[in-house]
Amino acid sequence: MTTHVAPFPQVDHQRALFAEGMRLECGVTIAPVAVAYRTYGRLNAARSNAILICHALTGDQYVAERHPLTGRAGWWESIVGPGKPLDTDRYFLICANVLGGCMGSTGPREEMTDPAGRPLGRPWGTDFPNVTIRDMVGAQKMLVDHLGIPRLLAVVGGSMGGMQVLEWAATYPDAVFAAAPIATAAYHSAQNIAFHEVGRAAIHADPDWKGGRYWEDGRVPAQGLSVARMVAHITYLSEQALTRKFGRRLRGAAALTFLEDVFEVESYLRHQGSTFVRRFDANSYLTITRAMDYFDLAAEHEGDLAAAFRGTATRFFVASFSSDWLFPTSESRAIVRALNAAAANVSFVEIASDKGHDAFLLEEPEFHRALGGFLAGAADRVGA
Amino acid sequence: MPDSPADVRPPLRSSEIRYVAKNMRLDLRLIAEMIPRGARVLDIGCGDGALLAHLTAEKGADARGIEIDMAAATQAVAAGLAVIQGDADHDLAFYPDGAFDYVVLSRTLQAVEKPREVLRQMLRIGRHAIVSFPNFGHWIVRWQLLATGRMPMTSTWHRPWHETPNIHPCTIRDFFELCALDGYVVEEWLAVDEHGLKAPWRRSPRLANLFGEQALFQLRRR
Structure with a gap:
């Protein structure tokens, strides 16, 4: 990463x-x-x-x-x-x-x-x-x-x-x-808010986030935002879709070696995470996920x-x-x-x-x- | 809520006129004849929406549908009709009282879980209910059961007992009795053959119960 x-x-x-x-x-x-x-x-x-x-x-x-x-x-x-x-x-x-x-x-x-x-x-x-x-x-x-x-x-x-x-x-x-x-x-839903909170927590935990003032250093909390994207991406797919696309296949290996094995699904998620940080702002992610969490049309x-x-x-x-x-x-x-x-x-x-x-x-x-x-x-x- | 009134609607595009009356199942044509212009109609078990399209195009009706089969519901929606995937047993309860002028249930009553409750809901959300069902009292059905001692297999009742979705068969006389029991007024009724042609037993429920293959009722609350 x-x-x-x-x-x-x-x-x-x-x-x-x-x-x-x-x-x-x-x-x-x-x-x-x-x-x-x-x-x-x-x-x-x-x-x-x-x-x-x-x-x-x-x-x-x-x-x-x-x-x-x-x-x-x-x-x-x-x-x-x-x-x-x-x-x-x-x-x-x-x-x-x-x-x-x-x-x-x-x-x-x-x-x-x-x-x-x-x-x-x-x-x-x-x-x-x-x-x-x-x-x-x-x-x-x-x-x-x-x-x-x-x-x-x-x-x-x-x-x-x-x-x-x-x-x-x-x-x-x-x-x-x-x-x-x-x-x-x-x-x-509570479940969806929970997933969002995992993503936000990952961003907050990234030292590069710096309490949201990361622009001062000219760097972004890539690690945290990437993990947030990875978690979210799992929720966008179904178990069947993950199985169909990746199954238990390994990247570049036919069988487990118990050394440096990488499942294809891991590699895919990492790719999703690392490309996301090049087009999305971490503070925007925090703001928009919150907006979704607040949404309850019947409440009023x-x-x-x-x-x-x-x-x-x-x-x-x-x-x-x-x-x-x-x-x-x-x-x-x-x-x-x-x-x-x-x-x-x-x-x-x-x-x-x-x-x-x-x-x-x-x-x-x-x-x-x-x-x-x-x-x-x-x-x-x-x-x- | 009605759409814009019939007289100010723009001309229909040819793609919208997908169904014309002559292509429609005959029992649906009979039902269409019972519904006045501009009525608010809910068709339960609307299939691909043939009746809805006809009522919308020909009678300026505000016609909506419920269909249990997803493929049929999708086809109806793709034709621009207001159809939801759902079923009579579970979705009627969510409509407000008096939301429709007519609630239609064609050839479906015998397949619902709770026919009496479905009828009650129909007459709660609609001023009139139009119900058609296959008559289990038809003489061939009676004869087959008597002569063979097995469940009848006819052109109407053509699925074996263990596969049929028709879990609540009834006869025309049974239906009259349920209407009396629950206090519904039979505004109109007729018995028809399998092709929906009116049969000449208008005066006698007993004869209709013997010779009518399909029954068609229009009810209202007392």
């Missing part, structure tokens, strides 16, 4: 700047606020074909193009593109880096500002205030307003992106014609999730994957039942897949057909 890794380089991102900033749920106001974003396709004259894509914990706005930092393909190219379910020939797609992220939106890695909005010549680091899923959605709403879109045809996202979708539908029901929360939940309705959606005219498409144990089908079904109780228009499918939570990012034809059909049906209805 590498030690003393330098921060990943700054690159230019397309951004919208909001000088007035925003007041966060925690009570702090940050100004200005930058929202980094990408768009694909063209907005039609009626402004009725815009779909907002919400990314997951470690995703970003580079949905369907080469990533400027890693050079890799966009994270949802399986589903976004001409003729694909998120059809760039028909829809205008928007994806914004979340508030607290590290790809250009205001977050721990960006320059800190004082309450008057004056730059302080240092990054926010751990002084960045606690943000919530609703804060992330609030920043996206500013962007959508800035782009002149009165109502989104749809908001689509998986995992933490799905949490944002639910929050959008609950907070701005009139601005969301259709909502597709995928492989997600209306609250973050005395635990009644249906109350969050009462009277909604939004159409919903809920999807889960059979081998996903991080956001299991039971959580999606709970959302569906709450939506039914709110008399909402809802579709729900559980896709049979052995790929675990990651399935929503991968080649899953049934899922793509269902999502594509749902979106096309919604677009037909608004004439987009």
Whole structure:
């Protein structure tokens, strides 16, 4: 494992700047606020074909193009593109880096500002205030307003992106014609919080973290962030997927020698960890995992999730994957039942897949057909 | 909650008109005839959504479905229909009272775990219930049991007893009795043959129970 890794380089991102900033749920106001974003396709004259894509914990706005930092393909190219379910020939797609992220939106890695909005010549680091899923959605709403879109045809996202979708539908029901929360939940479970805490503890334990002020030394807590990624990555896969991909195979050896044996699954996880630290900021990781942990949509309705959606005219498409144990089908079904109780228009499918939570990012034809059909049906209805 | 009213809906695209009435199972056509324009409908056991698509396209209905089979549910969702994967025994309880004008259960009552509870839920969440089921009182069924002493095998009851999902068979007279017991008003009923054609026993439940292969009821609460 590498030690003393330098921060990943700054690159230019397309951004919208909001000088007035925003007041966060925690009570702090940050100004200005930058929202980094990408768009694909063209907005039609009626402004009725815009779909907002919400990314997951470690995703970003580079949905369907080469990533400027890693050079890799966009994270949802399986589903976004001409003729694909998120059809760039028909829809205008928007994806914004979340508030607290590290790809250009205001977050721990960006320059800190004082309450008057004056730059302080240092990054926010751990002084960045606690943000919530609703804060992330609030920043996206500013962007959508800035782009002149009165109502989104749809908001689509998986995992933490799905949490944002639910929050959008609950907070701005009139601005969301259709909502597709995928492989997600209306609250973050104790088990999921526990896994996040292991990741955070690994970062905190890295001497290079330095209480969050690692930028002072020009190095990042690579060891800790890497371990956090490794733990998280296990939760994204299923037991079947790990067995299918790696089994008990050894790297470069046919049988155990009891000396320097490395199982293929270990080598894979180490690789995942070491590449992650070259594109993600540790303090962002701490901030965003916290935001997910805070999420509980029913909490402000005395635990009644249906109350969050009462009277909604939004159409919903809920999807889960059979081998996903991080956001299991039971959580999606709970959302569906709450939506039914709110008399909402809802579709729900559980896709049979052995790929675990990651399935929503991968080649899953049934899922793509269902999502594509749902979106096309919604677009037909608004004439987009 | 209804979508935009029928008269302001944009013209349907050809891809949306996947099912037309003439391709629909005949019993579903009979059910479709019972449902007025613009109704809020829940179709339990909606399959690939043929009835939902028809009601949406032809009657401007706000039609939703529940389907236990994942492949069929996915197909319906991919066709742009509001269908959830679920089942009558476990999912009806989550809908609010009076959420629908019509709740439809076609050829499924005999396969649910608790038919009486399912009916109760249907008439709680809907003002009317439309129920169709295969009639176990049909004369061929009776004759086979009498003559062979074994479970009947007919075009309707065509799975052996140890494989059939139809765990709660009933006859037309049984169903009338359950409606009376639970205080449901039979607004309309008819007995049809396997192809869904109306049979001429409208006046006599006893004759219908002997000659009708399928029964179709519309109920409401008293």
